[in-house]
Amino acid sequence: MEQTDIIYFDNAATSFPKPMQVYDEVRRSMLYGGGNAGRGAHRLSMAAARKIFDCRMIAADFFGCEDPEKVVFTMNTTYALNLAIKGLLKTGDRVIISDLEHNAVYRPICALARDRGIKYDIFDTGCKENTSDDKLCEGIERLIRRDTRMLICTCASNICSRTLPIEKIGRLCRKRGLIFVLDAAQGAGHISIDMKRMNIDVLCVPSHKGLYGPQGCGMAIFGDGIECDTLVEGGNGYDSLNVGMGEMLPERFEAGTLPAPVIAGLCEGIKSVMAVGVEQIAAYERALYARALEMLDNTDGVRVYAPQFAGGVLLFDLDGFTSEQVASELDRYGICVRGGYHCAALAHKTLGTRASGAVRLSFGRYNKMSELEAFWRALRSVKDMR
């Protein structure tokens, strides 16, 4: 099947396709900037270093971070979250998380509960009752205890379109002296994020989803005054005679060779999102959501979860089929969606879909309304197989 025949509704896993300038820049970077950044002062090494610094500047600007040196490149969002969680939480600390967390947050927290005796409390995001933002924050306040040190939550769910009131949560964390770590794997590029205004201490984002960069990197962007331990140690071309990683950011957290071509592509991805505008992209995704919801509401045997939260992610199931069966039958029509649990056991428990998982449609800026018509036709054919 030609790539052009494919309908891709799995943008929450990774966005596809990317803007053409991303593909072009990865290629250009490999051809003309093929040295190792920070390892030597020759022209090819400097060319790679310049591209990486450009990306730090663009990312800092995009996310309201005043200092580009606080932008740390990681392997992906999961690595950035592990860095923040394991580098900041100490034995006996207590942390608050939401009931919509992805395993990228939940598993490291559970690992620290086992290994360091940390304790965690889970706040209710009100997915079922449509709780107001103020009530959600009151719920968080009730969980704060003397030993609570951090709040970490997702910006937006990866299985429904629930977005959390980040600015209010950030203000609350600042008032109560909690470190605020934000998992923006699903928020970055869909919601405007300003670290300073939102009081975010560590922002964890991927290259490959809403920022339309390649797979292979993510970022942990640090706010002021955050003292974090390293997760990995090694060479970075800086202060090589020292046995330690030093205190300087970003070098302290960037051990080993960075994926310069990927970072160069990410830089173009962010620029393309800036050029279109986050609000514009989000509005288009909401329009796709509204049309998809209308179609699913008119299909017997379909149940949509959390339909009140319109956005880029829609979760449903179809009577008589497992979610994996629906996903693989749709794939026969060239339609890419994801069934199962989406690495989010906690979130599926919250939505009441833990027993069987569900089918996720996730939209991106390159989806077309006409693709939804094709999806609907295919879904009705799948339904008629029963």
Ligand code: PMP
């Ligand atoms: N958090 C959320 C909410 C996610 O949706 C994902 C990716 N599915 C991650 C974290 C992990 O992102 P990555 O694959 O870049 O590590």
